[in-house]
Amino acid sequence: MIVDVKDLIVVLPGIMGSVLEKNGRVIWNISGKSFLKSITSSEDLILQSDDHDDGVVATKIMEDFHIVPGIIKILDGYTKLQEQLLDGSLRLYPQSPNNQDLVNYYEFPYDWRRDNRISAQKLKQFIDERLENWRRQSEHKDAQVIILAHSMGGLVSRYYLEVLEGWRDCRALITFGTPYRGSVKAISAIVEGYNVAVFNFSEAVRSFTSVYQLLPIYEMFKTNGGYRRISEVDGIPNLDRERAVKAREFHQEIINNAEKNRRHDDWKTNGYVVLPFVGTRQSTYQSASLIDGQLQMSYNPPSSLPPELADGDDTVPRISAIPVEMEYQDYYNTFFPCHHGEIQANKNVLDLLKERIGQMQSQIDLSGFKGAERSAKAEAQIAFNLSVKDLYLSANPIEIYGQIINAEPSVTQLIAQIIPKTTQGEPITVELQPDGDYWKATVENLAAGVYEVQLSTPEIEVTPVRDLFEVA
Known part of the structure; x- marks a missing residue:
């Protein structure tokens, strides 16, 4: 049966998942290529400030695999996600030379180097314009947006939804490995940098505001006084504590607004559903420390985290892949034993994704579709x-x-x-x-x-x- 999708679908990639151009020249496109052979200079990528415009624009999302060792590894790019959504089982209308107006499927590339607030503001403008057009062209006056976001794309989306009040126009946020509380792996990207052979990518990575916003916001850095937040620790090599503090403020802004929004009278009728797909069972860094001035990454969890929860998708710890406001709720099982770079292309994930989108187009009660928790079934899975x-x-x-x-x-x-x-x-x-x-x-x-x-x-x-x- 073909499901008629009355809503607008918008897909967001993760960090480094959008092609970037400057003055008409491609400066970032590692789709389907060796990173070391395709990028020979990072000068154009270095972020001098968070001004909205330095001539760099995002033109499309990555179609094929892409890898930056130590930072990201993405299998299949976003092609399998696109193919599954547009395979005909969901009646969606992508933009094409023959269809410029009646469109309800979009992909949103963004400049992943910048403060995610800037990308969220652009996302708001993007959705506002296209949702209004879709409501007018399709005559689905009650259409809303369903956002599908991989990794950091979920943070961009959350800021749009919670701080910029996009929740009023949103039916669901579906995330794949989004680090709602940050990723321990981001510490290594900043501190240790990236220097292989004759190519040094470290200065560029450390300049990205977005990488700081991927730092963990919970107590996971081991010190003599116990575990502390990364933003509370001085003397970490190559890590600017002031920028880490500002990055945590970004997350806190989302958390505070999420709490406020859920108390709003309109939330019961206009609130959106969050469905986080969570990668599990992979060895994932859980904590870090400094030993003799050197960063030590560890798979051992901080003392406050039960050992049975100390896994993840190799990049995002399990505990971080669920929004803060959902941690005490009962959720549907959306745990999948796979890697961070595969979860958006995993067949089992995509099958369930299409089922959930289809259910959202009916009038059934969606109050149960809230996300993922550790369940007996999930924990017993081979x-x-x-x-x-x-x-x-x-x-x-x-x-x-x-x-x-x-x-x-x-x-x-x-x-x-x-x-x-x-x-x-x-x-x-x-x-x-x-x-x-x-x-x-x-x-x-x-x-x-x-x-x-x-x-x-x-x-x-x-x-x-x-x-x-x-x-x-």
Whole structure:
């Protein structure tokens, strides 16, 4: 059955997920390419200030895989999401040369370097204009917007919804791995930077206001006095504490307005639904500390977090992928054991996404569609944990680590398939061997380029988990 979508659908990518141009020249497009070979200078990307206009514009979202080792790894780009939404099961009208007016499917690229407040203001203008046009052209006078946001795109959306009062026009915010409370991994991006071979991306990354707004806002930095917020700690190398404080204010502004909005008389009739898709079961940094002046990242959770919740999607901790105001509610199960860069392209996620969008077009009660919580069913799910580094030097072996969780009887075979993405060659299949708490395989002599790795077992039916790495 084809579902007639009366609402406006808007898709937002995550950080580094939009193509950027300056004066008509592409300065950022790593879609389907090796980062190290496609970007040779970061000078044009360095953010001098948060003025709205330095000549850089976002032109489209990334269609294919893209990787910046140590910062982001995105499988399939946003093409699979687009293909699933436009496969005909939902009656959507994308913009095309033959259809400029009757449009209810849009993608919103944005300048991901900047303060997310600026992108949110542009999103408001974008939605206001297009939603009014759709209501007029389609005669769906009660149409609202459904926002689909990956990663940092969810923070842009939340500011638009809560602070800029977009909630009055929104039916649902559906997020894929959004770091509502920040990501511990962002600390490493700022402190350690990015310097490989002759290419130094560190100055550019540290200049991005958005990267600071990805810092965790909860107590997870271990000090002699216990765990503290990153914005409360002095002396962290290369990290500007004043900018960290301002970044936390961005999050607090959203939290404060969310609390206020939910007390508003109109919320009961005009409030929107939040549906967070949460990646789990992957090894994910939970805390950090300074030892002899050096940053130490850790998978150990801060003392206030139960160990059974100390996982995530390899980038966003589980605890951060759910909005603050939803932490004590009962939610539908939207946990999926997959990586941050796959969750927006995961078949199981996309199947459920289309089902939920379809349900939103009917008159059924949506009060239950609120998000994700740890449930008995989710925790008993058979799942893989796949761990590879983002970047390997060609002289070093590739080490692949895996686990299978909740498999009874015990699985005796784990298989990794390595698929070249930027080089010629056939996929390589290797068998992992038990290695303590993990399974491990070592691969040598891979040519420089980007590779996808899939972890599976032939013994039981369970969805493989996927990730990317680059060889330099």
